[in-house]
Amino acid sequence: MAAEKAEMDALKKECDALRTQIEAARKAANDGSMSAAAGGVASVGRVQLKLRKNLKGHLAKIYAMHWSADSRSMVSASQDGKLLVWDTFTGNKLVAVPLKSAWVMSVDFAPSGNLVASGGLDNICTVYNIKAASPKTLRELDAHTGYLSCCRFLSDSEILTASGDTTCCLWDLETGKQKIIFTNHIGDCMSLALSPDMNYFISGACDSLAKLWDVREGACKQTFSGHTSDINAIAFFPSGNAVITGSDDCSCKMYDLRADQEVLDYTDSSLNAGVTSLALSNSGRLIFAGYDDFNCHIWDSLKGEKVGVLSGHDNRVSCTGVPEDGMGVCTGSWDSFLKLWN
């Protein structure tokens, strides 16, 4: 017993020493600031986007949406128990997928456009073939012991999931089995994002940490702290070298992966609502962040200034997405509508 206690104490001491070492190394690398680097950059001015479409169809709160790789179709998920696939150019509904469980929290479109996936309080990630005559359930990925908060396809044969059971998982869609389980978070995982080269992904959790993982190795490579509450949203900067997070602490942050630290903080004293979702414009310059205050606020990612707002929803903005061609931004809300802006 005494020997074990001695070993525990030694390990705790080593943990503390390593944490101090990491902080010192980060401080040593902190020789400047993003604000300083962006000092000479011209302001983007006021960004005023217009509402182009108001998509009506869902009968309850919308919890998630995702663009198809064709930048035209888009899938949305509502707790009315349906996934709707929309043609955003015409506003028409293309496909309706009835869900076994109405408590959906996440939805994704496979890059091929053939499959969509969703999941939520049922703890299951269900994959549907939407190109069949009527939507067909392809796989039910059932192994998480907590709610499914996020799912992201790598291809038609692999998908990543994040769960309230604090783990993320890489699944093989051909077998329906787990390939790799990513464990290290100590709070519910709320969101994940794949790097542009698909070799890494980043997860945000209720432990207020963001973690970078190697998709193939299964290892957690880096951990980013700073937020003081749940991280609900996470996205890669388009270069793949930085990550933006959105949190219940009402702020967004940019972490640079190679400097291994926070480089910018997006806060405004007048903004006292949690961040639910975020998406970046194609150059990474604009951050579209959905908040509990019913708005989607637009930030200049380099200067850390608020440069615009998308107003119009009558309830919390729960999801935000920019298509691959960057031609617009979609916001989805608890008011049951999706709006397209550009």
Place this chain on the structure above:
Amino acid sequence: MSNNSASNSSLALAQKAVKQLRLEASVRRIKVSQASAELKNFCLQNANKDPLLMGVPSSDNPFRPPKSCVLL
């Protein structure tokens, strides 16, 4: 027995934590000034390929219903 396995698992967790921290401590870091400059340059170099930043011309706007008549 259960007491033993409980303390074994705490030990295992602590060992795992140390291993993880060692890995994270070994990351090669670049300076924030260099990282910031590169992020800034990426934004500036890609600005002209960013429709939301540049503005979408009405004639090319896929979400905007066409105003002109279409000859069928």
